[in-house]
Amino acid sequence: MTQSRTPQQIPVVVLAGFLGSGKTTLLNHLLHRSGGSRIGAIVNDFGAIEIDALAVAGALGDSTVSLGNGCLCCAVDASELDVYLERLARPSAGIDVIVIEASGLAEPQELVRMVLASEHPGIVYGGLVELVDAAEFDETRARHPEIDRHLALADLVVVNKLDRTPDADRVLGLVRSLTDRAAVVPATYGRIDPEFLFDCRPGEERVGQLSFDDLHRQGDDEHDDHAGHLHAAYDSLSFASEVPLDPRRLMLFLDSRPEGLYRIKGYVDFGPHDTAHRYAVHAVGRFLRFYPEPWGSAGERLTQLVLIGSGIDAAALGKELEACKSDAPHADEHGMWGVLRYVQNPEDRADEVFEEA
Numbered sequence: 001m002t003q004s005r006t007p008q009q010i011p012v013v014v015l016a017g018f019l020g021s022g023k024t025t026l027l028n029h030l031l032h033r034s035g036g037s038r039i040g041a042i043v044n045d046f047g048a049i050e051i052d053a054l055a056v057a058g059a060l061g062d063s064t065v066s067l068g069n070g071c072l073c074c075a076v077d078a079s080e081l082d083v084y085l086e087r088l089a090r091p092s093a094g095i096d097v098i099v100i101e102a103s104g105l106a107e108p109q110e111l112v113r114m115v116l117a118s119e120h121p122g123i124v125y126g127g128l129v130e131l132v133d134a135a136e137f138d139e140t141r142a143r144h145p146e147i148d149r150h151l152a153l154a155d156l157v158v159v160n161k162l163d164r165t166p167d168a169d170r171v172l173g174l175v176r177s178l179t180d181r182a183a184v185v186p187a188t189y190g191r192i193d194p195e196f197l198f199d200c201r202p203g204e205e206r207v208g209q210l211s212f213d214d215l216h217r218q219g220d221d222e223h224d225d226h227a228g229h230l231h232a233a234y235d236s237l238s239f240a241s242e243v244p245l246d247p248r249r250l251m252l253f254l255d256s257r258p259e260g261l262y263r264i265k266g267y268v269d270f271g272p273h274d275t276a277h278r279y280a281v282h283a284v285g286r287f288l289r290f291y292p293e294p295w296g297s298a299g300e301r302l303t304q305l306v307l308i309g310s311g312i313d314a315a316a317l318g319k320e321l322e323a324c325k326s327d328a329p330h331a332d333e334h335g336m337w338g339v340l341r342y343v344q345n346p347e348d349r350a351d352e353v354f355e356e357a
């Protein structure tokens with residue numbers, strides 16, 4: 001705990017990182033490993049369907065506030081954020097720490113600036129945590145040099161996906177060289193000690209480094225028209241269907257997805273091909289995974305996908321997804337094989353399930 005924090009003040013941690021770096025995964029890990037602490041989450045997503053909110057909602061119940069469509073740094077001003085903070089910080093909610101999960105396209109300093117500008121007496125800025133996808137780091141940096149600036153602002157950098165990174169030491173060293181006194185923590189599936197994160201509140205010594213004035217100045221220089229924001233170069237497409245998707249058609253679509261289609265996430269209903277499960281899908285760059293999850297008893301069965309990319313033809317992709325709708329009432333015997341190739345094998349999965357249990 002920082003010296004300046006009064007017992008009533010709840011730290012607000014900003015969790016940022018490029019698309020698909022593992023922010024939701026880390027947040028879910030924290031929710032399950034926070035011991036007696038109660039975490040309130042503000043989830044921001046880019047795309048009309050709030051997949052991230054769905055992904056964490058079950059765990060959080062009414063401690064989740066979703067900011068809806070659009071990039072947090074553009075869609076919401078500080079006073080609006082205050083309304084959400086107010087809701088989570090009221091004593092009856094019994095929350096110990098608030099985590100804002102930023103859209104993968106948000107500008108972290110804007111978010112930090114908004115938290116610092118908050119007039120809510122019950123909260124205190126708790127630090128900026130940046131997630132890095134170690135496996136994609138070189139490519140992400142080449143395409144988005146502003147990532148270096150984000151890392152320089154961070155209080156804690158989680159270098160994630162080390163299981164997919166052959167040269168982890170090099171990436172860790174590189175990240176360390178780009179940060180300014182931030183703690184750099186290696187991780188797989190965002191599994192960091194929650195204590196570590198909640199302790200990354202800025203002490204007095206960081207105020208000069210990341211003061212409201214500094215952030216304000218940066219904002220004036222760079223963000224007047226939002227043109228420099230990462231998301232300015234991105235298009236997103238939301239797709240929803242009550243009709244189940246045909247697994248073979250969807251796999252043809254996914255296998256031939258254009259390079260610029262950087263991120264796909266959501267849930268797929270394969271109807272008669274698997275009536276017991278919905279399939280969470282995640283694509284990040286070249287990486288693709290399906291995660292079968294039992295359908296809950298209530299609620300309608302829907303496919304909901306968000307696609308994010310640069311230079312993509314959203315209308316054409318929408319049409320291609322439409323064409324993946326199934327017109328067959330029965331499953332064909334091997335229909336799911338293509339999908340199952342991308343389901344993690346049970347041993348690998350066991351660890352994750354354990355984390356989620």
Ligand SMILES: Nc1nc2c(ncn2[C@@H]2O[C@H](COP(=O)(O)OP(=O)(O)OP(=O)(O)O)[C@@H](O)[C@H]2O)c(=O)[nH]1
Pocket residue numbers: 017018019020021022023024025026052103104105160161162163164187188189190263265282283284289
């Ligand atoms: N192999 C591997 N996969 C990971 C790891 N961490 C997360 N993932 C997977 O990476 C994908 C993206 O993770 P998310 O947690 O949704 O990423 P995010 O940063 O919230 O994504 P956006 O909301 O799009 O910005 C999912 O398929 C995760 O299961 C990791 O350490 N190793």
